[in-house]
Amino acid sequence: SQQGEEDPQALSIQEGENATMNCSYKTSINNLQWYRQNSGRGLVHLILIRSNEREKHSGRLRVTLDTSKKSSSLLITASRAADTASYFCATDENNYGQNFVFGPGTRLSVLP
Amino acid sequence: GAGVSQSPSNKVTEKGKDVELRCDPISGHTALYWYRQSLGQGLEFLIYFQGNSAPDKSGLPSDRFSAERTGGSVSTLTIQRTQQEDSAVYLCASSLALSVNSRRSYNEQFFGPGTRLTVL
Numbered sequence: 001s002q003q004g005e006e007d008p009q010a011l012s013i014q015e016g017e018n019a020t021m022n023c024s025y026k027t028s029i030n031n032l033q034w035y036r037q038n039s040g041r042g043l044v045h046l047i048l049i050r051s052n053e054r055e056k057h058s059g060r061l062r063v064t065l066d067t068s069k070k071s072s073s074l075l076i077t078a079s080r081a082a083d084t085a086s087y088f089c090a091t092d093e094n095n096y097g098q099n100f101v102f103g104p105g106t107r108l109s110v111l112p
Numbered sequence: 113g114a115g116v117s118q119s120p121s122n123k124v125t126e127k128g129k130d131v132e133l134r135c136d137p138i139s140g141h142t143a144l145y146w147y148r149q150s151l152g153q154g155l156e157f158l159i160y161f162q163g164n165s166a167p168d169k170s171g172l173p174s175d176r177f178s179a180e181r182t183g184g185s186v187s188t189l190t191i192q193r194t195q196q197e198d199s200a201v202y203l204c205a206s207s208l209a210l211s212v213n214s215r216r217s218y219n220e221q222f223f224g225p226g227t228r229l230t231v232l
Contacts, residue, residue, distance in 0.1 A: 033220070042116075042203060042223035043155075088154060100221070102147070102155035 006089055006106040014111050019076040021106040023089030024069075030092050032065060033100070034074050037086045046074075046087075079110045114138070116224035118204050124230045125194055133189040133227045137206030144187050145221060146179055147203045155203065161187065194231045201226040 007022045023032070031050045035043040049056045049065045049072065056063050062075040076083055086107045090100040117136045125131050137144050146158040157171040161181040172178070176194075181187040191198055205221040 035223075042225045043205075043221075045220045045222065048220060090155075100145075101157060104152075104154035 006087065006103040008106060009104065010107045010109070012109040012111065013079055015079060015081055017079055017110075019079050019083070019108055019110070021074045021087050021108070023072045023074070023103060025072075025089075025091045026070065027091075028067075032072050032092075033090045034061075034063060034072075035088045035090060035102075037088065037105070039085070043088065076108075079108075081110050081112045084108060084110045116204055116206050116222050118202075118224040118227050120227055121225065122228045122230075124232065126232050127196060128193055130190065130192045131194055131229065133191075133202050133204075133229070135187045135189070135204030135206075135224060137185065137187070137204070138222055139185075141206035141208055141222070142184065143207045144181055145205045145207075146187070146189050147205065148200045149203060149226070150200045158189070158202075191229075194229075196231050199229055199231045201228050 005024050007024070011019055011021065013019050029051055031048055033048045034046040036046055037043045047056055047058050047061055047063050049063050051067055054065055060077045062077070063072060065072045072089060074087060086105040088102045088105045090102045092100055116138055119134045123131055135144065135146070142163045144161040147155040148158055149155050158177065159172055159179045160168040163184065167179065176192045179187060179189045187204065189202060203223055203226045205223045207221045
């Protein structure tokens, strides 16, 4: 089964609104990463948050991590049509990044 | 600088044939990963190379799958006797060397554009 599970599977919002995606995992981790994948393209790394961190910001992105609940959230503020993509979380399953397990992703559609 | 490149971008083959997929990682990246992504699904880890260490093959789905990394750089993923269920996008990623006790952000993975494999 997948280590990271994103929720919701699909999200459709209007431009300018905020989008929140969640990720849950099962085992302890060293870090959790979020990636974006535009249709037909490779993945792009967005942000990495370590197990001893609770929140990180990068531009319009805010990631939180709650290790007690084994969950993370990705918030995109003031969304744009260009944010339309699939978003994946990846966890390292406490093996120091030797391999990462990706969830099925959240497909975000930002409508103009 | 150049990112991770993969070739071919698309490959259509007949069931039972062998295919080779190539990945050129970012220069200087000693870690290289192969993933598979089926339509509408997340990424499935296949294999991981780190420097001269023995590769982690724990994700390979069957013995028809194998991978090499020559000279610590270019990697080839080979699928023998392809089956229709092998149809997917195969993604390669590379990252800087791991340092287990380091607290640096050392394991951001840079992904290639993928190879779309279709087995008829």
